Amino acid sequence: MRAAIINQYGDSNELEVVDIAVPVIKADEVLVENVATSINPIDYKARQGLLQARFQWQFPVVLGWDVAGKIVAVGDDVDNFHVGDAVFARPDIDLLGKNGSYAEYTAVKADKLALKPENISFETAAAVPLAGLTALQMLRQLQVKAGQKVLIQAGAGGVGIYAIQLAKKIGAYVATTASQRNRDFVERLGADQVIDYHLNNIVDVLSDYDAVFDMVGDIDNGIAILKRGGHFVTVSAKLTEKQKQTAGKTVTEGWLDTNGKDLAILADAMADGTLDVVLDSVYPLTTRGIRSAHERSETHHARGKIVVQVKVTEKEEK
Ligand SMILES: NC(=O)c1ccc[n+]([C@@H]2O[C@H](COP(=O)([O-])OP(=O)(O)OC[C@H]3O[C@@H](n4cnc5c(N)ncnc54)[C@H](OP(=O)(O)O)[C@@H]3O)[C@@H](O)[C@H]2O)c1
Structure with missing residues (x-):
C-alpha cells in the first residue's frame, strides 16, 4: 500500500510516500481503507522526534492519527462493525509506529470507531476525530x-x-x-x-x-x-x-482519551448541523503534498483543519 513514512526524525523533507505492507489486524480490530486523513500539530512534533520519551518507534514510521474511510476487513471478535461500513476514528498510537493514518489502510480497534454520518464527506469526517x-x-x-x-x-x-x-x-x-x-x-x-x-x-x-x-x-x-x-x-x-x-x-x-462513544456524539452533532467543520486546506497524499501539509501546520496559523486526501496518486496530482 502507499503510505507516507519517515526513516529518521527531522524536518518535513523526511516525509516520503513509498510502498509498505498492509497492516495485519488483530481480533478486536478492523482494517479501514482510508479516503482521507488530517494533520494535527502532534504529527510534526512526532516527526521532529519530540515524542521519543513517550514512544520508542522503529523506523520506518507511519505518522497520522485521523482515519476516515470504509471497513474492508473485521477481526474475529468484532461484531458491531461490518465490511463496507463508512467510519471515522482516532486510532491508538501504536507502540512500533507502523500504523499511522498517512496510508491507504489503517488497523483500528473497534471501540475507537464511529459511523460516519451519510451527509458528511470523508474529507470532512477526517478533520474531526483527534x-x-x-x-x-x-x-x-x-x-x-x-x-x-x-x-x-x-x-x-x-x-x-x-x-x-x-x-x-x-x-x-x-x-x-x-x-x-x-x-x-x-x-x-x-x-x-x-x-x-x-x-x-x-x-x-x-x-x-x-x-x-x-x-x-x-x-x-x-x-x-x-x-x-x-x-x-x-x-x-x-x-x-x-x-x-x-x-x-x-x-x-489534558490528553485525549480516544473512544468511539464520544466520537459518536460528535458524529450526531455534525449530522444535525450543530457542529461545523472548517477546512483550512486539502492536500494529496503524495510526497510533495504531505510535506506541504506539514509545513502549513508548522506555520501555527492554520484556520481550521488541514486535510489530506489519501486516494490521490502522484500522476493525478500533476
Ligand atoms: N494533549 C492532547 O491530547 C492534544 C490534543 C490536540 C491538540 N493538542 C495540542 O493543542 C495545540 C493546538 O492544537 P491545534 O490542532 O488547535 O493547533 P493548530 O490548528 O495548529 O492551531 C493554529 C491556531 O493557533 C492560533 N495561535 C497561534 N499562536 C497563538 C497564540 N499565541 N495565542 C492564541 N492563538 C494562537 C492561530 O491563530 P491566528 O492565526 O488567529 O493567530 C491558529 O488559528 C497544539 O499544541 C497541539 O499539539 C494536544
Whole structure:
C-alpha cells in the first residue's frame, strides 16, 4: 500500500510516500481503507522526534492519527462493525509506529470507531476525530456549564473551532484569542468576545473566569484570570508542581482519551448541523503534498483543519 513514512526524525523533507505492507489486524480490530486523513500539530512534533520519551518507534514510521474511510476487513471478535461500513476514528498510537493514518489502510480497534454520518464527506469526517475529541473531553474536564464564562485559547485552530462551538452548545459565554484577521471567523463560530493576542494580554481584559482551555502554553495568565473554584486545563504544555497546586483552583494537563462513544456524539452533532467543520486546506497524499501539509501546520496559523486526501496518486496530482 502507499503510505507516507519517515526513516529518521527531522524536518518535513523526511516525509516520503513509498510502498509498505498492509497492516495485519488483530481480533478486536478492523482494517479501514482510508479516503482521507488530517494533520494535527502532534504529527510534526512526532516527526521532529519530540515524542521519543513517550514512544520508542522503529523506523520506518507511519505518522497520522485521523482515519476516515470504509471497513474492508473485521477481526474475529468484532461484531458491531461490518465490511463496507463508512467510519471515522482516532486510532491508538501504536507502540512500533507502523500504523499511522498517512496510508491507504489503517488497523483500528473497534471501540475507537464511529459511523460516519451519510451527509458528511470523508474529507470532512477526517478533520474531526483527534481535534474534536480533544475539544469535547477538555470541556468536560473543565466542567463547563450553561451560563459560565470560558476562555478558549487559539479559537481559530483545529481544536479551537470545535471547542468554541461545543462550549456555545452547552450555553457558556465564550471568550477566545485570535489574530485580527480571524476575528469575524471565530465570531461566526459563536465566540462572544475575541481578544487579539498580538495587542492584548488576557489578564488585562478578562477576570473571574470559570474555565480556561489552554492550547498555547499561556499558563500563569490563564490561571490568573480564573475565579476561585475555577478550572484550568492545558493540552500544550507541562505544568510545574507550583502551578498544579494553585490554591482554590483546579489546574491540570489534558490528553485525549480516544473512544468511539464520544466520537459518536460528535458524529450526531455534525449530522444535525450543530457542529461545523472548517477546512483550512486539502492536500494529496503524495510526497510533495504531505510535506506541504506539514509545513502549513508548522506555520501555527492554520484556520481550521488541514486535510489530506489519501486516494490521490502522484500522476493525478500533476
Ligand atoms: N494533549 C492532547 O491530547 C492534544 C490534543 C490536540 C491538540 N493538542 C495540542 O493543542 C495545540 C493546538 O492544537 P491545534 O490542532 O488547535 O493547533 P493548530 O490548528 O495548529 O492551531 C493554529 C491556531 O493557533 C492560533 N495561535 C497561534 N499562536 C497563538 C497564540 N499565541 N495565542 C492564541 N492563538 C494562537 C492561530 O491563530 P491566528 O492565526 O488567529 O493567530 C491558529 O488559528 C497544539 O499544541 C497541539 O499539539 C494536544
